[in-house]
Amino acid sequence: MSLAEPLLDLDDIQAHVLRGFRQDHHLVLGWRLRDAAPDTAARQLLAAVEGRVSSARSRSPGCAVALSPRVFRVLGHDDMATLDEAYAVGMARRTYLRDPPSTQWTVGAPGREIDILVILAGEDATRLAEAAAPLRSLTGADLVHEQEAHRLPGHVEHFGFRDGISQPMLRGVVDELGTPLVPRRPMPPMPDHREYAAPGDVLVWPGQFLFGLPRQSETSPTRPAPPRRVPALARNGSLLVYRxxxxxxxxxxxxxxxxxxxxxxxxxxxxxxxxxxxxxxxxxxxxxxxxxxxxxxxxxxxxxxxxxxxxxxxxxxxxxxxxxxxxxxxxxxxxxxxxxxxxxxxxxxxxxxxxxxxxxxxxxxxxxxxxxxxxxxxxxxxxxxxxxxxxxxxxxxxxxxxxxxxxxxxxxxxxxxxxxxxxxxxxxxxxxxxxxxxxxxxxxxxxxxxxxxxxx
Structure with a gap:
């Protein structure tokens, strides 16, 4: 590491952001808050899942949760609702993506927008469904999206090509001794002057993916740009695109x-x-x-x-x-x-x-x-x-x-x-x-x- 890299709080960062879930089966659930007492429903649902969410240090079965701007508004955190322009506007109104009209969507259509998304992961699909059962009985919110997913043999997508090969590697250390999150191996200087953890594994400053941390510079691949100023609740969080x-x-x-x-x-x-x-x-x-x-x-x-x-x-x-x-x-x-x-x-x-x-x-x-x-x-x-x-x-x-x-x-x-x-x-x-x-x-x-x- 040529420059001091930031300490990553593995106990505070959700595992799905930092490492992803390696289990073969996923179950994704999405709720829309009802118009009556949405703040109470939001707190009830978050309290039910908060203890399940996997930290980046945890090795337990996977659970992640993500929130819409509406959740922050009803809980009194308007500054979080405007954290990012696209996030504040919402996917359905970003028409230049050239998606079909949102009235034709099967996920997130008008009246069925997702306010709270929960991603569960495990090695057994039946046990995963059983783990989700207590969440289905929650009141004050409507379950508007449910999707089972699983990895195909060989980690390919349906057109038959291996997926997820090229991924950026996060810079950062995980303890006071300076142990890097991603192990490094000695490599000669590369022609574009970037640093790599291994052949093809390019290192990126973590602020590109986690708020409150040094970002990638536009002019120097190895020197960071300062973190963005964001609300305290945003630190160690990330924006999720779900499609x-x-x-x-x-x-x-x-x-x-x-x-x-x-x-x-x-x-x-x-x-x-x-x-x-x-x-x-x-x-x-x-x-x-x-x-x-x-x-x-x-x-x-x-x-x-x-x-x-x-x-x-x-x-x-x-x-x-x-x-x-x-x-x-x-x-x-x-x-x-x-x-x-x-x-x-x-x-x-x-x-x-x-x-x-x-x-x-x-x-x-x-x-x-x-x-x-x-x-x-x-x-x-x-x-x-x-x-x-x-x-x-x-x-x-x-x-x-x-x-x-x-x-x-x-x-x-x-x-x-x-x-x-x-x-x-x-x-x-x-x-x-x-x-x-x-x-x-x-x-x-x-x-x-x-x-x-x-x-x-």
Whole structure:
């Protein structure tokens, strides 16, 4: 560690933010406060879950809780309700995400908005349902959302690609001895002058994800920016984006097969180009012999050197000759490339912590299946929304000056408008959406001390 890193209070930070839940089964419950005595109902519900919530130090079964701005308002904390512009406005009113109208949502539709979200996790789905039973009997709030989710074999999503490979690693220490949260291994200086915990595991200052802590600087990847001034209740908390995304597997398979036939290519190759990785997680910029340790050790503009333990270097791909500029992983994580938002040093300020999990049965048959997309940040506009809208939906971003199409996985156009992307063999177009947003919410995940304050 080249600079002193902040002490992280593992007993105060929710585990789902800092580490995520590693259990295979999740159960997500959402309540809307009734108009009569909402403050009493909010305190009752928070008191019922507060003792269950897992801290980042805890190894107990997972439980997390997140709150809408309305909860803070009815409990007399208006300053928390306006903590973030997007959070205050709400997902349903952020129409430029190009989601379907909120009246068509199955999660968070008008009159069924989520005020309190609880995420339970465990290794046994039956026991998880039993653990949730006492919460169902609470009065003063309506249970408006319930969703079971589970990890698929191999930790893939429903299109068959391994998920959650590239994640930022938090800087910070966990005790007075200076023990880092994330173990570090010696590595030579990288070409973009960032610091890494391991090959591909880039270190990010924790204020990008937790309020009250040093943030990532736009000009120096290794030197922090000062924490934002926020209400005391916000410290060690984080903003949660929660979205239910249905995946149309038959449409994805059929449409990419059509594209392959049009271009004279292999359908599997076309799907990999849309993602930017092969199903096993190997990036397109790496050869077939790449090891798991090499799956994140690469850049787009600069060559990455070999590092200890046999991890080979990687050649750059600035012009998208191996990984298309419209590939999903390149749209939402430009790594060491300059973007419309500035130099590569600023890219880490847009990072998010993803905590998604799949729902529904595997296989190509028609059924409700998809991803519960969850991510944490301290600025929804400049983190999640920038990636999902400004970059994924724009054919000339994040890299300016080149029209390479949109991210065909998550990018959206107006209904009835053709979507297009430039792949290695040529341009492809489609009118078909493979992912259908079904709604969600912008929420705040408080610290454990804030939860105790709110519930009592």
């Amino acid at each position: 239910k995304l249905d995946q149309d597997v038959p449409a994805f398979l059929a449409d990419t097969a059509r594209m392959a036939a049009q271009l004279g290519a292999d359908p599997a190759d076309i799907r990999a180009q849309l993602v930017g990785r092969h199903p096993d997680g190997r990036p397109l910029v790496r050869p077939p012999s790449a090891t798991h340790a090499e799956h994140n050790h690469f850049g787009y503009d600069t060559a990455f050197p070999p590092v200890p333990d046999g991890v080979r270097g990687a050649d750059p791909d600035p012009d998208g000759l191996r990984c298309p500029l419209a590939a999903h992983i390149r749209k939402v994580n430009p790594r060491d490339q300059e973007t419309d938002k500035g130099p590569p040093s600023a890219n880490l300020t847009f990072a998010i912590l993803r905590r998604g999990i799949t729902y529904g049965p595997p296989g190509p048959a028609t059924a409700e299946r998809g991803l519960l997309f969850m991510c944490y940040q301290t600025d929804i506009t400049q983190q999640f929304e920038l990636l999902a809208q400004r970059w994924a939906n724009n054919p000339e971003r994040p890299r300016q000056g080149l029209d390479n199409g949109i991210d065909l996985l998550i990018g959206r156009t107006r209904p009835g408008t053709e979507r297009r992307a430039r792949l290695l063999q040529g341009e492809v177009t489609t009118l078909i959406d493979y992912i259908h947003p079904r709604g969600g919410a912008y929420l705040f995940t408080p610290s454990l001390s804030a939860l105790r304050t709110l519930s009592r």
